[in-house]
Amino acid sequence: MSEFANRHVLVTGASSGIGLATAKLLARSGARVSLIARRGTLLAEAVDGIALDGGEATYAAADIADRTALMAAIDASERAFGPVAGLFANAANPGRFGPLTEYDDELFDAVLRTNLTSIFWAIKRVLPGMLARRSGSIVLTGSVASARGLPQNVAYVASKHAVVGLARAAAIEAAPHNVRVNCVLPGLIETPLLMHLPVPPEAIRERLAPMVPLGRIGTPEELAELVSFLLSDRASHITAQTIAVDGGMLGTLTPRH
Numbered sequence: 001m002s003e004f005a006n007r008h009v010l011v012t013g014a015s016s017g018i019g020l021a022t023a024k025l026l027a028r029s030g031a032r033v034s035l036i037a038r039r040g041t042l043l044a045e046a047v048d049g050i051a052l053d054g055g056e057a058t059y060a061a062a063d064i065a066d067r068t069a070l071m072a073a074i075d076a077s078e079r080a081f082g083p084v085a086g087l088f089a090n091a092a093n094p095g096r097f098g099p100l101t102e103y104d105d106e107l108f109d110a111v112l113r114t115n116l117t118s119i120f121w122a123i124k125r126v127l128p129g130m131l132a133r134r135s136g137s138i139v140l141t142g143s144v145a146s147a148r149g150l151p152q153n154v155a156y157v158a159s160k161h162a163v164v165g166l167a168r169a170a171a172i173e174a175a176p177h178n179v180r181v182n183c184v185l186p187g188l189i190e191t192p193l194l195m196h197l198p199v200p201p202e203a204i205r206e207r208l209a210p211m212v213p214l215g216r217i218g219t220p221e222e223l224a225e226l227v228s229f230l231l232s233d234r235a236s237h238i239t240a241q242t243i244a245v246d247g248g249m250l251g252t253l254t255p256r257h
Helices: 017-028 041-052 067-081 103-135 154-177 201-211 220-231
Strands: 008-012 032-037 056-061 082-087 136-141 179-186 244-245
Touching: 008 017, 008 067, 008 103, 017 032, 017 056, 017 082, 017 220, 032 041, 032 067, 041 056, 041 103, 056 067, 067 082, 067 103, 082 103, 082 220, 103 136, 103 154, 136 154, 136 220, 154 179, 154 201, 179 220, 220 244
Parallel strands: 008 032, 008 082, 032 056, 082 136, 136 179, 179 244
Antiparallel strands: none
């Protein structure tokens, strides 16, 4: 029997990058996967691709920063596939780069609404069922910015620090009910967000690779492997953890030459 057979796993930010790679891997492992993101066309293509690969998937196009839209998307996913057994809360707003003193107030609020508040809403929605069934796993996407004070993007850094706190708070409440909550910290991963610069992809890879002790940026598929593990029964004694997939960036110090 497949590892996730008949389990309903919901993935936000699933139209590209880490979310899409994870949704595909989960479907290949037998999960019934619900994909949520804003871009309906890309979601439809993803679901079609999963079906062609023999998997089961459905999607709902929604802006997760809109609570009503997010709740409707989760409701629709449960009507299709039953109660949510696993949640990968991955969607994020990258904000913009600029000095804290010039950062737009409305954008700050928007970034926190997407990166933090929407995750709180999603957990609050699916957790009661998990607690009642005494079974479930939740994984949140943080960032290396969850552990470091990176300059020039105060909203993103603040929100990603807060995601770790949310994961830990949820984990300690859920643990007595056999429900686990963990947080993954992507480093430099080759996603559309990272590769959007107007230069060839290879030039981006060459520029960023020296920042990573392993000498290269990571792939969404490498992150997906960890998320899939944490959502599975193989990680049955792992909760309240933050685990980086960053090629060694957070755990090392590179001396200046």
